[in-house]
Amino acid sequence: MLIIRLRPWCLLPLVLTSLCFAADNASPVKQLKSFGAAGKELHVLAGGKEAELFHYSGHGCLTHMWFGGSWKGYDRTRIRVYVDSEPAASIDMELGLGVGIGFSDPAAPWGIARMGKTGQPSGIYNTFRIPFGKDVRVTAQIGQGITENPPFWWIIRGVENLPVTVAGVRLPDAARLHLYKLENHLAQPLEEFALCDTHSAGALYLVTIAARSQGNLNFLEAQMRAYIDGAREPMMLSSGLEDYFLGTYYFNRGRYYTPVAGLTHIDPKDSSFSAYRFHDDDPSVFHRGLRLTCRCGEKAKDHVFGDPKPTMYTTYAWVYEW
Numbered sequence: 001m002l003i004i005r006l007r008p009w010c011l012l013p014l015v016l017t018s019l020c021f022a023a024d025n026a027s028p029v030k031q032l033k034s035f036g037a038a039g040k041e042l043h044v045l046a047g048g049k050e051a052e053l054f055h056y057s058g059h060g061c062l063t064h065m066w067f068g069g070s071w072k073g074y075d076r077t078r079i080r081v082y083v084d085s086e087p088a089a090s091i092d093m094e095l096g097l098g099v100g101i102g103f104s105d106p107a108a109p110w111g112i113a114r115m116g117k118t119g120q121p122s123g124i125y126n127t128f129r130i131p132f133g134k135d136v137r138v139t140a141q142i143g144q145g146i147t148e149n150p151p152f153w154w155i156i157r158g159v160e161n162l163p164v165t166v167a168g169v170r171l172p173d174a175a176r177l178h179l180y181k182l183e184n185h186l187a188q189p190l191e192e193f194a195l196c197d198t199h200s201a202g203a204l205y206l207v208t209i210a211a212r213s214q215g216n217l218n219f220l221e222a223q224m225r226a227y228i229d230g231a232r233e234p235m236m237l238s239s240g241l242e243d244y245f246l247g248t249y250y251f252n253r254g255r256y257y258t259p260v261a262g263l264t265h266i267d268p269k270d271s272s273f274s275a276y277r278f279h280d281d282d283p284s285v286f287h288r289g290l291r292l293t294c295r296c297g298e299k300a301k302d303h304v305f306g307d308p309k310p311t312m313y314t315t316y317a318w319v320y321e322w
Contacts, residue, residue: 028161031160031161032159032160032161032162033058033060033159033160033161034157034158034159034160035056035058035060035157035158035159035160036064036155036156036157036158037053037054037155037156038153038154038155038156039053039152039153039154040153041151041152041153042151042152042153043149043150043151043152044140044152045077045140045141045142045148045149045150045152046149047149048141048142048144048146049141050080050139050140050141051139051140051141052137052138052139053138053139053140053154053156054136054137054138054154054156055135055136055137055138056135056136056137056158057134057135058132058134058135058160059132059133059134059160059161060131060132060158060159060160060161060162061129061130061131061132061158061159061162061163061164062081062128062129062130062132062136062138062156062157062158063127063129063157063158063159063162064125064126064127064155064156064157064158065079065125065126065128065138065154065155065156065157066123066124066125066154066155067079067095067122067123067124067125067140067152067153067154068119068122068123068152068153068154069121069122069150069151069152069153070121070122070150071121071146071148071150072121072146073104073142073143073145073146074095074121074122074143075094075095075096075101075104075121075124076094076095076096076104076143076144076146077094077095077140077141077142077143078092078093078094078095078140078141078142078143079091079092079093079094079095079098079138079139079140080092080093080138080139080140080141081130081136081137081138082136082137082138082139083130083131083132083133083135083136083176084132084133084134084135084136084176085134085135089139090176090177090178090179091130091177091178091179092179092181093179093181093316094143095124096124097208097210097274097314097316098115098124098126098208098316099115099116099117099124099125099126099208099264099276100115100208100262100264100274100275100276101117101124101264101265101274102208102209102210102211102264102265102272102273102274102314103210103212103265103267103272103274104121105264105265105274106120106121107255107264107265108120108123109123110255110257110262110264111125111257112257112258112259112262113127113259114126114127114128114259114278114280115127115128115276116257122153128177128205128206128318129162129164129177130158130177131164131171131175131176131177132176133173133174136158138156140152140154164320166203166205166279166280166283166285166320167280167281167282167283171203171320171322172322174322175202175320175321175322176320176321176322177205177318177319177320178198178318178319178320178321179316179317179318179319180195180196180198180316180317180318180319181314181315181316181317182194182195182313182314182315183314184312184313184314185312185313185314185315186310186311186312186313187219187296187310187311187312187313188296188310189296189297189308189309189310190295190296190297190298190299190304190308191295191296192225192293192294192295192296193293193294193295193296193313194291194292194293195207195292195293195294195315195317196290196291196292196317196319197289197290197291197292198289198290198291198319198321199288199289200289200321200322201286201287201288201321201322202285202286202290202319202320202321202322203279203283203284203285203286203319203320204226204279204283204284204286204290204292204317204318204319205278205279205280205318205319205320206276206277206278206279206280206316206317206318207276207277207279207292207315207316207317207318208274208275208276208277208315208316209241209273209274209275209294209313209314209315209316210265210272210273210274210313210314210315211272211273211274211311211312211313211314212270212271212272212311212312213271213272213308213309213310213311213312214271214309214310214311215271215307215309216271216306216307216308216309217250217268217271217273218297218305218306218307218308218309219241219296219297219308219309219311220240220241220242220250220251220273221240221241221297221298221305221306221308222240222241222294222295222296222297222298223236223237223238223239223240223241223244223295223298224236224237224238224241224244224292224293224294225237225292225293225294225295226284226290226291226292226293227290227291227292227293228284228286228289228290229286229287229288229289229290230288230289234293235284237284240298241294244261244277245261245262245263245275245276245277246258246260246261246277247261247263247275250268251263251266251273254266259278260277260278260281260282261275261276261277261278262275262276263275264276271309271311290319292317294313294315296308296310296311296313
């Protein structure tokens, strides 16, 4: 009888093969599952009703939304995302300011990996990671005062079991994306006001602002402030509002669009601007709360920078919380 004795080092390839096979079957990639739907030239917005565009049960993230159509006020169409059967949508945005576009600015095409606008007036998209644990529902509602019933197009997609990361770090499974809004707030000169004030743990993701002054652009002297974990003194996020959005000298070279920040509208004659600023690769992380503020102009001791006038602001602050 022939007996073959294998030395321990001979068994190593067999062990590694078995381990690799088991690891492949347990790979996180095996847990992923794509889902999605699209609507083509559908009349779902009649009568100002809130129309359901998409509903999915499971656990994962939305990864892409795109919307098309052509009517006056398209950018004011309201998109709501309901996560885990919540009664009120944690994300409730106007299409335009949802990607940082204020004052119905028509500039297009422009785009970055996370969002953009490819046509006129539509083609607005985003690839925000919107996590959910049980189900997700997306609705649309035509802007207030619009009586048309226009055809509407949309694409909504996602992936089951896809984690969310910020600055390369995986967020807890309980993380959810919330949108904090301040709409049509008339700030007086040097007033400091909050874009969000939360007491949970989380990370700031995106800020968009649209503002119009009653006289000049001196409100852009404002420094953005982050009061982290209940701190009484803020961490200064900028030396001026335009440089928070990576601009300079009151945005003197006009619109720009970068992966970190962009200027989507500027009109010195109208004293108005709109812009966006991402924090996914530049995280502002907090463990016991965040109060994010802006100021209508700026003052250092007794020195007021310029002559800021009353200014109307609409702000969106997107925050991952857990």
